Amino acid sequence: MGKLLSILRNPNSKDVDVFVDFENAQPTEQEEVTYRNVENVMQQAKAVLEDMQGYKGATVEIREAINNPHSEEAQQSAWEAVQKHVDNLKSYYDFSKQIESVVVLLLTDLCSGNMTSMEHLEQQQALFRQFAQVLDYTLSFDEAKMVTPSVQNDFSYYRRRFNQLRMKADNSQMEDDQGMTSEVQGRMSLFFAESRPMMKCVSDTTSRFVLEHDDIPLENITETLAKMAAICRVMITSTVYRDRLVNNDTVMFILRVMVGVLILFDHVHPNGAFVKTSVIEMEKYVRVLKQHAGNTNLLDALKYTSKHFSDSTTPESLKKTFA
Incomplete structure (x- = not known):
C-alpha cells in the first residue's frame, strides 16, 4: 500500500503536514x-477526456445551414454532420451520471463511521486517491469543454x-436514432450550457449527499474536505514532498484536486x-x-464555480487577490 507519512501534526495549526502517495496508493482489504x-x-475517464479534448464538431456545416436557412441541402448536410457527434456528446453526459454515483460511494466511505477525518485519510488513502x-x-x-464551443453549438443545433x-x-414522443427523447435532450442541453458542467455535476451531487445523508454529520464532510485541501497545499509548497513525486504531471494533478x-x-x-473566519484560510x-498553477484557469474555476465568492461576507481584500 502506498504509504501516508505523517511527519508533524501541530494541534494548534490548521495545516496538515503529510505526504499522500497519489501516484501508487493501493486499497486495503476494507x-x-x-x-x-x-x-x-x-477506467473510462481517460477515453472520455481524450475524446472531449479532441472534439472537432460540425461548425462549418452548421454555419452553412444558418446562412442558408431555406436550403434543404445545407440543412441536411448539417444534420448529417452533427449526427456523427451526438454519440460522443451523449457519452459525455452519461459519464457524468456515473461520476455522480462514484462521488456518493467515495463520500460515504470517507466521511461516515467513527473515525476522524485524518484517520479516514490515513487508513483509506486509496479511496482518497480515487476521489482525487x-x-x-x-x-x-x-x-x-471551455475551449471547445462547438460542443454546445453542435448540440443546440441538433x-x-x-x-x-x-x-x-x-x-x-419521437426519439432520435440514439434513443433520446426530448426530455433527455433537455437535460443534456442544460448540462452543456454550463461553462464547467462536470464541476457543477460534482458539486450538486455533494450538496445532495449532505441533504440526503443526515446520518453523517455535516462536520465530518466539511472537515474531511478541508483536510484534503490542506494536504494538497502542503504537498505543493513543501520541496521535500514535491521531490518525492515521480511523475511531472502530479503537481498539476494535486493543484486540480486542491481546487x-x-x-x-x-x-x-x-x-x-471565503469568510474571514473560515478554517480554509483562502x-x-x-x-x-498563483505561484504554481501558471497560466491555467484553476484560479478562475475556484472563483466562478464556487458558491460564496461574490457574497458580501467575502472580504474585499481577498477578492482582490484573485485579480
Missing part, C-alpha cells in the same frame, strides 16, 4: 469493494433540428470557504495557485 466499483467507472482522480478528471474535462423534424412528424475540494467545501459549508491557496 477498501476493496468500493475501490473496485469506483475503478470500474474511472474524480476531481482531476472533473476539472480537466471542464478545461477542455436539438433545434430534431424538434423541427418532430413537429413535421407530429409526434411529441476541486475547495469548491466542494464552499458549496456544502453553511458559511462557505489567501494561502490563492498564493499557491
Whole structure:
C-alpha cells in the first residue's frame, strides 16, 4: 500500500503536514469493494477526456445551414454532420451520471463511521486517491469543454433540428436514432450550457449527499474536505514532498484536486470557504495557485464555480487577490 507519512501534526495549526502517495496508493482489504466499483467507472475517464479534448464538431456545416436557412441541402448536410457527434456528446453526459454515483460511494466511505477525518485519510488513502482522480478528471474535462464551443453549438443545433423534424412528424414522443427523447435532450442541453458542467455535476451531487445523508454529520464532510485541501497545499509548497513525486504531471494533478475540494467545501459549508473566519484560510491557496498553477484557469474555476465568492461576507481584500 502506498504509504501516508505523517511527519508533524501541530494541534494548534490548521495545516496538515503529510505526504499522500497519489501516484501508487493501493486499497486495503476494507477498501476493496468500493475501490473496485469506483475503478470500474474511472477506467473510462481517460477515453472520455481524450475524446472531449479532441472534439472537432460540425461548425462549418452548421454555419452553412444558418446562412442558408431555406436550403434543404445545407440543412441536411448539417444534420448529417452533427449526427456523427451526438454519440460522443451523449457519452459525455452519461459519464457524468456515473461520476455522480462514484462521488456518493467515495463520500460515504470517507466521511461516515467513527473515525476522524485524518484517520479516514490515513487508513483509506486509496479511496482518497480515487476521489482525487474524480476531481482531476472533473476539472480537466471542464478545461477542455471551455475551449471547445462547438460542443454546445453542435448540440443546440441538433436539438433545434430534431424538434423541427418532430413537429413535421407530429409526434411529441419521437426519439432520435440514439434513443433520446426530448426530455433527455433537455437535460443534456442544460448540462452543456454550463461553462464547467462536470464541476457543477460534482458539486450538486455533494450538496445532495449532505441533504440526503443526515446520518453523517455535516462536520465530518466539511472537515474531511478541508483536510484534503490542506494536504494538497502542503504537498505543493513543501520541496521535500514535491521531490518525492515521480511523475511531472502530479503537481498539476494535486493543484486540480486542491481546487476541486475547495469548491466542494464552499458549496456544502453553511458559511462557505471565503469568510474571514473560515478554517480554509483562502489567501494561502490563492498564493499557491498563483505561484504554481501558471497560466491555467484553476484560479478562475475556484472563483466562478464556487458558491460564496461574490457574497458580501467575502472580504474585499481577498477578492482582490484573485485579480
